[in-house]
Amino acid sequence: xxxxxxxxxxxxxxxxxxxxxxxxxxxxxxxxxxxxxxxxxxxxxxxxxxxxxxxxxxxxxxxxxxxxxxxxxxxxxxxxxxxxxxxxxxxxxxxxxxxxxxxxxxxxxxxxxx
Amino acid sequence: xxxxxxxxxxxxxxxxxxxxxxxxxxxxxxxxxxxxxxxxxxxxxxxxxxxxxxxxxxxxxxxxxxxxxxxxxxxxxxxxxxxxxxxxxxxxxxxxxxxxxxxxxxxxxxxxxxx
Numbered sequence: 001x002x003x004x005x006x007x008x009x010x011x012x013x014x015x016x017x018x019x020x021x022x023x024x025x026x027x028x029x030x031x032x033x034x035x036x037x038x039x040x041x042x043x044x045x046x047x048x049x050x051x052x053x054x055x056x057x058x059x060x061x062x063x064x065x066x067x068x069x070x071x072x073x074x075x076x077x078x079x080x081x082x083x084x085x086x087x088x089x090x091x092x093x094x095x096x097x098x099x100x101x102x103x104x105x106x107x108x109x110x111x112x113x114x
Numbered sequence: 115x116x117x118x119x120x121x122x123x124x125x126x127x128x129x130x131x132x133x134x135x136x137x138x139x140x141x142x143x144x145x146x147x148x149x150x151x152x153x154x155x156x157x158x159x160x161x162x163x164x165x166x167x168x169x170x171x172x173x174x175x176x177x178x179x180x181x182x183x184x185x186x187x188x189x190x191x192x193x194x195x196x197x198x199x200x201x202x203x204x205x206x207x208x209x210x211x212x213x214x215x216x217x218x219x220x221x222x223x224x225x226x227x228x229x
Contacts, residue, residue, distance in 0.1 A: 004157070006157075031215070033215070033216070033217070035217075040221075041221065042116075042118075042203070042219035042220055042221045042222065043158070043203070043217075043219045044219075045216045045217065045218070048215070048216065056215075056216050058216060090157055090158070092157075092217075094215060101146060101163065101215075102148065102160050102163060103148075103160070103215065103217060104160060105150070105157035105158045105159070105160075106157050107155070107156055107157045108156075108157050
């Protein structure tokens with residue numbers, strides 16, 4: 001079965017640079033979530049989109065922005081990168097028809113800021 | 115403020131025995147609970163879930179128990195197999211207005227099943 005796809009899998013950036021992470025949800029899933037997991041930490045919710053509209057916002061820095069496109073894929077844009085942004089970034093998708101109950105995660109993008 | 119807590123960072127169990135992973139939560143608005151398994155270099159994989167209107171859900175070797183009064187849930191794996199060795203995350207969600215399913219995670223428990 002098709003899963004959530006994230007690209008790139010690994011990304012190395014320098015401080016103050018920008019980064020763009022992409023997420024392709026499971027086909028027919030209409031909701032996308034972004035989570036950040038720091039070293040030894042639990043995944044923290046950043047932001048979510050339902051039908052291309054922002055549906056919820058968590059602890060996402062103002063330097064970050066995200067959107068969901070007409071094909072339901074999503075991009076997380078990160079500017080003025082800081083060392084503390086180094087983390088695993090997960091995208092998950094779910095379906096309104098399924099009640100949004102289960103979220104299915106992608107393999108993550110490991111961002112390293114040097 | 116950690117609303118979902120997994121107080122045991124690690125658990126070691128012999129193959130064939132029962133593994134019990136525990137999770138506590140503080141937010142009484144949580145109405146749905148999930149367990150995820152995570153291998154290194156992979157994303158969390160959905161394992162099993164339970165609604166707050168139930169106290170038990172079973173799927174093969176995996177059973178989740180929910181004790182709402184104690185704000186506690188547990189995942190039982192019987193029998194445990196070496197392939198179950200992974201980090202297990204407990205997660206919860208509360209549907210409030212437009213939150214549409216934001217998950218709150220515990221910090222995970224590393225399960226090691228030895229032969």
